Structures are given as structure tokens and as C-alpha cells.
Amino acid sequence: MFKRSELDKRPPVQIFIDGVAVAARQGDTVSAALLASSCDARRSTAVSGALRLPYCMMGVCFDCLVTIDGVGNRQGCLVPVAEGMQIEIQKGKREIGK
Amino acid sequence: MRTDYDVAVVGGGLLGSAIAWGLGRLGRRVAVLDEGDITKRASRANFALVWVQSKGLGMPAYTVWTVQASQAWSRLASELKQQTDLDVSLQQNGGFHLTLGEDEFGQRAELVRRMHNQTGAADYKMEMLSASEVKKSLPLIGPEVSGGSYCPLDGHVNSLRTFRAFHTGFKAFSIDYLPERPVSAISQSGGEFRLTTPQAELRAAKIVLAAGNANQTLAPMVGLYAPMGPTRGQIVVTERTMPFLPHPLTTIRQTDEGTVMIGDSKEDELDDRALKHSISAVMTDRAQRMFPHLSRLNVVRSWAGIRVMPQDGFPIYDQSETHPGAFVACCHSGVTLASNHAFEIARMVAQGSLEPELVGAFSASRFGANGAANNSGY
Numbered sequence A: 001m002f003k004r005s006e007l008d009k010r011p012p013v014q015i016f017i018d019g020v021a022v023a024a025r026q027g028d029t030v031s032a033a034l035l036a037s038s039c040d041a042r043r044s045t046a047v048s049g050a051l052r053l054p055y056c057m058m059g060v061c062f063d064c065l066v067t068i069d070g071v072g073n074r075q076g077c078l079v080p081v082a083e084g085m086q087i088e089i090q091k092g093k094r095e096i097g098k
Numbered sequence B: 001m002r003t004d005y006d007v008a009v010v011g012g013g014l015l016g017s018a019i020a021w022g023l024g025r026l027g028r029r030v031a032v033l034d035e036g037d038i039t040k041r042a043s044r045a046n047f048a049l050v051w052v053q054s055k056g057l058g059m060p061a062y063t064v065w066t067v068q069a070s071q072a073w074s075r076l077a078s079e080l081k082q083q084t085d086l087d088v089s090l091q092q093n094g095g096f097h098l099t100l101g102e103d104e105f106g107q108r109a110e111l112v113r114r115m116h117n118q119t120g121a122a123d124y125k126m127e128m129l130s131a132s133e134v135k136k137s138l139p140l141i142g143p144e145v146s147g148g149s150y151c152p153l154d155g156h157v158n159s160l161r162t163f164r165a166f167h168t169g170f171k172a173f174s175i176d177y178l179p180e181r182p183v184s185a186i187s188q189s190g191g192e193f194r195l196t197t198p199q200a201e202l203r204a205a206k207i208v209l210a211a212g213n214a215n216q217t218l219a220p221m222v223g224l225y226a227p228m229g230p231t232r233g234q235i236v237v238t239e240r241t242m243p244f245l246p247h248p249l250t251t252i253r254q255t256d257e258g259t260v261m262i263g264d265s266k267e268d269e270l271d272d273r274a275l276k277h278s279i280s281a282v283m284t285d286r287a288q289r290m291f292p293h294l295s296r297l298n299v300v301r302s303w304a305g306i307r308v309m310p311q312d313g314f315p316i317y318d319q320s321e322t323h324p325g326a327f328v329a330c331c332h333s334g335v336t337l338a339s340n341h342a343f344e345i346a347r348m349v350a351q352g353s354l355e356p357e358l359v360g361a362f363s364a365s366r367f368g369a370n371g372a373a374n375n376s377g378y
Helices: A029-035 B014-025 B062-085 B102-115 B131-137 B159-172 B212-222 B277-290 B294-295 B338-351 B358-363
Strands: A013-015 A020-025 A065-068 A071-075 A086-088 B004-010 B029-033 B094-098 B125-132 B145-151 B176-178 B187-188 B190-198 B200-207 B231-238 B252-256 B259-263 B299-307 B316-321 B326-329
Touching: A020 A029, A029 A065, A029 A086, A029 B187, B004 B014, B004 B062, B004 B190, B004 B358, B014 B029, B014 B326, B014 B338, B029 B200, B062 B159, B062 B338, B062 B358, B094 B131, B102 B125, B102 B131, B102 B145, B131 B145, B159 B176, B187 B212, B187 B259, B200 B212, B212 B326, B231 B277, B259 B277, B259 B316, B277 B294, B277 B358, B326 B338, B338 B358
Parallel strands: A013 A086, B004 B029, B004 B200, B029 B176, B200 B326
Antiparallel strands: A013 A020, A065 A071, A065 A086, B094 B145, B125 B145, B187 B190, B190 B200, B231 B259, B231 B299, B252 B259, B316 B326
16 A cells, blocks of 8 residues: 655564564554555444545544453554554454453 | 514523413413523533432422422423434433431431321432442442432433424424514513514513523512522533443433533532632542542533522412413422423413413412521522
């Protein structure tokens, strides 16, 4: 979907999206890393199940909700990636215990 | 817009809307006079339970009335669905009141015993369950839950959608909804009532005062009496989460769309503009002791609202002797009793008199010479 600039020399950070290893860059937000990956990063909304991607990228629209390291409903656009981070594309409502 | 009606309903909240809808259903020409957006609107602050257990201690007639309402709710929901295509998400598979610790369990058991011993009370089927019995229905309860009471008649509904369905139904029944019309005076002459509002005078053959706590000032204008004692309540709402609560509780329920409502504080203060965090803290602390996983959820909304509350907690339904055709209706449980208001109260208003065998116990004459009734129906 998005292609990274070849001028971007930031060091890589390995994250996992639904268990698949993906190379993000230091300083990426989770949402940016998802959009730059080749993964299907579409979540589905809590009530109607409509498919959504991160939209505003500044913490306002809540369309980037995602499960990070076992915690559901996190705003991916506000969380920087970290080495070894486990990201799950959230389908529907936040799960019990997540 | 016409200026003369069969019935003018004063108050456009849940209670007034239910009665007006019921009158429209019977083919009456109805106007609903409402106030504006800055009014203290109890109908938007409720907890949305259709609740039977523990109602009516001290007044068996209220138990009977509540059970009847609970049983008529499915008919109301299906008529609203048929008319408006809005599903009010009625769920009546039984409700719990959970207790924390042995003292609370003992107190609740005592209440259940007193309810069962009350002469003339309808059979509630309310029973105490141990923590392990509760856990079979509510597997996520925490270790502090000592048990609770269960009543198979209890349930809940989407109350805002119910409110919207009534108002959508108004259009189909050609009911005139008239906002920004607080009533300042009512007179009766030549067989009709004249209601003074800031916008124009309105005339109607009958009137129903359904203005919540404001009934206290409106009722004396037509020879009626409605002593009120409003209270305040706070509610906390979490983000949506997967369904975990298959039954509503008195203080916690999960809505059809996944949010968790935590509520049911009861305060004497009447300023609804600010939250008291000390109260929210107790409510949410108790909620997460009942269901520990709730502590992970974010709170997305909270509010304080004023509740309609007749002085003794029980409903008031009355008709005027000095002003024939004037009725008053007020109650705390506008959601639970909505079915009775839509079907029974509307029918009796349409026919011109309340039936003593059905609602005689709710006359304001009970606040009589031997002092105000003082049991709590709430």
C-alpha cells in the first residue's frame, strides 16, 4: 500500500503482526508500521463489523484500534513500535482479558 | 398544527411519550408539550432495566403492577418494531443482584424473606443463590462475590432506542410533538382545558400531567397532588467489549452494543452539572470486585442525572375531582413501567377514568391525614 522512502535510513525494529515477523523502523508508530507493511491491517468495527484502517494518525478518530502486547483497543497511531512487539489486528469488540 | 386536541400530554420524557403513543394508538388526537434541551431530562439518564426484584416492599399493589408491566413489555417491543422498524433490544432472561461479603449476602437474604412474607404480593420467584450457583450463570465473577438474588422476570432494554421509537411512532400516529413549551398555567372552562405556554395557548379536552418532578407544581393547578422527592444518580460507561454478561445486574449491565454500564448511585443532591468522583470511585471499585476483568477496560463516558422520584418512591396515578379530565402520572421506573403506560394508562385516560382495581392504590390520597406514606418503593 505504502512504499518506504529509500532516503529513510532509520534502523530496523522487528515487530510481529498476527505472529508474522515484520521489519518496521525506529520511530514508527504502530499504525505507520502497519500501513507500511504488506499485511492486511484492516480491523473490523465493534458493532457493525465494517473494515477500517488508521485514518487521522493523530489520536482523534480511533479508527486505528489494535491489540498490542495483549492489550486491546489501543490507538496504534499513538504508540511507537518496540523490538519484539506483538500486534494483533483486532476484529470487533475488545476481547475479555485483553 | 392544530390548536385543539383530545388529549394534551404535558411532558415528553419516557413516561409522557409512552402514554401519548398509547393514546395515538387508540386513534386519539394528541399533543405532547415538552420543554427544551437544557431541561433536566431523567429519561436520558436512566439505567434501562426492566426490573421486578425488590420492587414493592410496603405496597403489594406495586409488585403486581410491576410484574404486569414486565409481562407486557414484549408486546410493546414487538409493536414498536412493527411500526418503526426499530429493535429496542429487549432481553428478559432474568437478572441478578450480586453481594460482596457475607454481611451483604445476609442483608439481601433478609430482604428476599420480607418480600416473600408480604401478604398479597404477587409471586416474584426471587431467590437467593450461593456464589457457586451464581457462577454457573456468570462465570467471570470474582472471589469476593458471596452470592446474590436472582429473579427470572428481570431484564433490560435499549432505553434510548425505546425513546426514539416512541417519537418515531408519534409521526405515524399524527401526534404533535411540541418542544419549548413549558406550561405555566392551566385552566378549565366550557369542557376544555387551556394550557398557557410561551408560544401559544393550547386547548384540549383532557390533559395528562407527565412532567416528572415538575408534576409537583403542575398538579395543584387542576386540583391534583403529586409530592415529589427527586434524587440524583451517576453512571459510568466503559468502551465496548465482547459479551461477557448474559444477565443484567441491578448495578452493572452490558448493552446490546457491548458497552458496560455501571451505575445506580442514589444521592440527595440535585445539581446534575458535575460528577462526584468519590461516588464514581465506589461504583467502579465494586464493579471490578464483582467482575475483575473490568479493571482492564477504559471508561469512555460518565454522567450525573436527576431521577424522577415520588416522595414515597411508589408511582402516582390520579384523576382530578375538581377538574374532570385532568390526570397525573409520575413514577421512578419509567422504563420498566413503559408497557403499562402505553397500554393501560393510555386506555384508561382515553375512556375518561382510572380503574380503581388496577391503579387505585397509586392515588395521591395515600399521602393523607395520618402523615405522608414513608416506605421506599425504590
